[in-house]
Amino acid sequence: MVWNSFLKKSLNGDRIFVSLLILLNVFLLLPGSGGNAILTQGDEAMHIATIRESLASSSYLFPKFEGVLNLYKPPALFWLGIFSDSLFGVSFFAERFPSFLLFFGSSVLIYLGIRRAGGSSKLAFTISAAYTLTLGVFKFSRLVMMESLLTFFIILVSVTILEFRLSKNRIWLLLGGLFSGIAILIKGPVFQVYSGIILGSYSIIGIFLLHSNGGWAGKKRIWKELLSHIIFHSSSLIVPVIWILVLLSYSELGKEFLTIFLFTENLGKFSAATANQSEWIIPIGFLLYSFPFSAAVFSGFYSKLFQKPKSLREVVGSSYLWAILAICLVHLAPNRKDFYYLLPLIPLAFLGIGLFFIRKKEYQSSKLLSLNYFFCFGISVLVLAAMWAFGILLGQNIWAELIFTAFLLLILLWGRRIRAERSGVPSTTALNLVLAAGLLSYIQFSILPRVNLSEVPENGPFTSAKQICIVSENPWTALTFRNALPGAEIIHSVPGADRNCVDGARYLVFFQEPIPIPSGYQLLQTQTVWKRDVTLKELLSPTQGKEYVYFYEPSRNKNSELESR
Secondary structure, three states, rough: OOHHHHHHHOOOOOOOHHHHHHHHHHHHHOOOOOOOOOOOOOHHHHHHHHOOOOOOOOOOOOOOOEEOOOOOOOOOOHHHHHHHHHHOOOOOOHHHHHHHHHHHHHHHHHHHHHHHHOHHHHHHHHHHHHHHHOOHHHHHHHOOOOHHHHHHOOOHHHHHHHHHHHHHHHHHHHHHHHHHHHOHHOOOHHHHHHHHHHHHHHHHHHHOOOOOOOOEEOOHHHHHHHHHHHHHHOOOHHHHHHHHHHHOHHHHHHHHHHHHHHHHHHHHHHHOOOOOOOOHHHHHHHHHHHHOOOHHHHHHHHHHHHOOOOOOHEEEEEEEEHHHHHHHHHHHHOOOOOOOOHHHHHHHHHHHHEEEEEEEEOHHHHHHHHHHHHHHHHHHHHHHHHHHHHHHHOOOOOOOHHHHHHHHHHHHHHHHHHHOOOHHHHHHHHHHHHHHHHHHHHHHHHHHHHOOOOOOOOOOOHHOOOEEEOOOOOOHHHHHHHOOOOOOEEEEEEEHHHHOOOOOOEEEEEEEOOOOOOOOOOEEEEEEEEOOOOOOHHHOOHHHHEEEEEEEEEEHHHHHHHOOO
8 A cells, every 4th residue: 555655656747757768668678579689698598498498397386407407596587487488478578578577667666766755757767768778778678587687676675765764664664675585586695685785775874974073973873773674684584484484395305405595506606616707897797787878877976975965865875876886895705707797786876876866956967967978979989880890891781870870970960059059958868868779779770680690590491390409519509499499309419429319310400510411411501600709800701700500401301201102
């Protein structure tokens, strides 16, 4: 009931902006979800294979991968995919559609958070739309990855904490704790660390406040904050306790799952067997996935982190920024790191910075917006120049480059007019959003379809094969074919051992030309793919940086069919 009243209050009179937000998400994030014209991530192939295998074998409680239980991944992502496949039918689009909904939900939660804190609908839409237009959302909203769930639950917990701080109603702590407990099924106990830091950062700021005379002002807040943490973390244990009891009822299997789920997987990142990767991966990844608003996020983050808050909402905003910094430090400790580890915290940065701009004078954000415009425009020009060169070198159609060049010229003229007429922040804001939307649209509808070369043919006689053997050094290659051709029986063999599957019945796929051609087989078709590490020299060579995948069919089958007739 409290949640419903919050929604009604926040969305009252905001239907136009929410509708625009829906259209932006649908137009920018849904296209390409069912195909290969996306920015890929290696683990997605395994996630999709687990979802499909678990659905086919009715292994819902313990998802399966390669015939064994996938104990190394929490189940929530797989459950979501199984449900979506059951609802829409097995397909890439069905498995990726929940990610779209979760990232769309995250942008809506940013909107609601800023509106609840007293921000205008225009400011709320600007911040949430800018988040939707980031590279992280653009990429991961089309992927079956846990980051979509993590992102949604982190911003959901953060908005409930914001509501608690503003309303002082502890029912929001109970709800936030419950959501945090559910999220343990996404990432394991590490999410409790995230939520604890987000809640605790405000407590630390409040407790260590000083009077203007230098006296300690936060002493009386200690017990109030302690009670808040007890309520939050107690309610966050409800779902994990139920989950643990269910698993323990499955005897040794449940215990094994819990051991890996609670300890092995997370502690493995500290293993000495894993090379200690550079700490710069974490902050660089944060800026990379907040592009094309990296300059605005960095500038806003740096300036607001040390700015003295002047209102309750600014204190909350400051606490969110400090929480991001603390979680960043947590991720620097393990040996294993990746660029997308802080991806779920990017919406928290947008919300935290947005809370500082409520009821601020427009000129206070003009410098930040102008800086981001020049940054985004410069990157757009570099991308365009690279694609001009790419198209000319490979002899491709360059109509898209001509259109995007005209778009950038119009943007440049618009920007000069804004500066000449001193149109103000609203015009500069619109300029940033249109430029970002144009760049990402160019990437989605022009660059990715031309650059992405799938290993699996989209048409031709091979697509009807029912038994296939993939001969490659990387066993994960077989997952790509298995996911793209769900009706086929696919096995993998390493080069040199391919005679194990050369049985005269299976179709063969070689990632290097076999010499000699297996007896009883004939070449069916070929497919071009990019070499692993393409250099400029290779792009200028006759192969244009590509290599072939060879597909063979068993000729004996055709001969036997003719003889039977």
